[in-house]
Amino acid sequence: AQSVTQPDIHITVSEGASLELRCNYSYGATPYLFWYVQSPGQGLQLLLKYFSGDTLVQGIKGFEAEFKRSQSSFNLRKPSVHWSDAAEYFCAVGDQGGSEKLVFGKGTKLTVNP
Amino acid sequence: DAGVIQSPRHEVTEMGQEVTLRCKPISGHDYLFWYRQTMMRGLELLIYFNNNVPIDDSGMPEDRFSAKMPNASFSTLKIQPSEPRDSAVYFCASRSRGALHFGNGTRLTVT
Numbered sequence: 001a002q003s004v005t006q007p008d009i010h011i012t013v014s015e016g017a018s019l020e021l022r023c024n025y026s027y028g029a030t031p032y033l034f035w036y037v038q039s040p041g042q043g044l045q046l047l048l049k050y051f052s053g054d055t056l057v058q059g060i061k062g063f064e065a066e067f068k069r070s071q072s073s074f075n076l077r078k079p080s081v082h083w084s085d086a087a088e089y090f091c092a093v094g095d096q097g098g099s100e101k102l103v104f105g106k107g108t109k110l111t112v113n114p
Numbered sequence: 115d116a117g118v119i120q121s122p123r124h125e126v127t128e129m130g131q132e133v134t135l136r137c138k139p140i141s142g143h144d145y146l147f148w149y150r151q152t153m154m155r156g157l158e159l160l161i162y163f164n165n166n167v168p169i170d171d172s173g174m175p176e177d178r179f180s181a182k183m184p185n186a187s188f189s190t191l192k193i194q195p196s197e198p199r200d201s202a203v204y205f206c207a208s209r210s211r212g213a214l215h216f217g218n219g220t221r222l223t224v225t
Contacts, residue, residue, distance in 0.1 A: 034213060043118070043205055043216030090157065100145055101170065102214065104157040 002027045002093050006105035013081050014113045021076040021108050023065075023091030032094035033074040034102065035065055039087045047089075050074065061085070086112045116140075118217035120206050126223045132194040135220045138187055139208030147214065148181055148191050149205040157205075163189065196224045 003026040013019055025031060032051055036044040048059025055067040065076045074091060091105040119138040127133055139146045147162040161171040166183045174181070178197070183189040193200055203221050207214040 036216075041218070043207075043218045044214075045216070046213040049213050100147075100162060100164070101159055103159075106156040 002031065002095065002101075002103045004091050004093050004103055004105035006089075006091055006108050008108045009106070010109045010111070012111040012113060015083050016080050019076075019078045019081045019085070019110070021089050021091075021110070023074045023076065023105060024072050025074065025091070025093045026072065027093055027095075030069070032102075033065075033067060034092040034094070035059065035063070035074070035076050036090045036092060036104075037061075037087045038090065038107070044090060047076070081110075081112055083112045083114065086110055118206055118208050118215055120204075120217035120220050122220060123218065124221045124223075126225065127196055128225055129197055130195045131224075132192065133196045133200075133222060133224075135191040135204050135206075135222070137189045137191070137206030137217060139189070139206070140210075140215055141187065143208035143210045143215070144186075145209045146183060146189050147207045147209075148189070149207065149216075151203045151205060151219070152201075160191070193222075196222075198224045200224050 005024045007022050034049045035047040037047050038044045047063050048057050050057045050067045057065050063078050067074050088107045088109045090107045092102045094102045121136045144165050148160040150158045160173045161181045163183045181191045201224050203219045205216050205219045207216045
């Protein structure tokens with residue numbers, strides 16, 4: 001069965017600093033991979049997705065993520081964090097074999113200090 | 115595009131009462147998903163539909179939960195009877211191809 005691990009429950013960074021959020025997945029084949037962001041009281045919004053091709057994926061709001069098959073990872077990065085990036089971030093894995101299910105990680109809460 | 119619309123945004127009810135959560139997916143999306151989010155368990159898939167037909171309800175916690183999709187523009191999730199452990203945020207999401215689009219959720223509190 002698919003699984004997703006986000007090792008960091010909570011991360012604090014200063015505004016302007018770089019950010020990397022970790023995501024590791026367990027899946028037997030090439031998965032679909034996603035990063036979502038959730039602001040308080042809101043639903044999840046898609047930041048970026050990987051289906052195939054270039055392993056470095058660009059998303060909205062200046063985020064990018066890199067798929068590394070050898071490490072079973074899909075880490076999210078941003079070179080310079082803005083205060084408005086404070087939110088909770090979820091990594092998710094889907095099945096290219098046909099199932100429509102997405103499995104989500106437990107999330108990483110990002111706090112941005114001024 | 116109004117996005118996925120859920121109602122109500124908040125629901126407070128007493129144990130034993132029936133609760134109905136509603137969802138209007140994005141027009142043209144042929145998949146609809148119901149998720150539950152709690153601090154302890156994170157996001158859990160409860161059930162999903164394709165073209166209004168339930169495909170996988172293995173995540174529905176027990177028989178107290180039921181979901182329907184009578185047409186392409188409406189779905190309900192019903193809990194009867196409700197229990198305090200059902201307190202959570204329930205999300206509806208829809209998709210056509212690619213990623214899920216989530217509603218803003220219904221925060222359910224069962225006292």
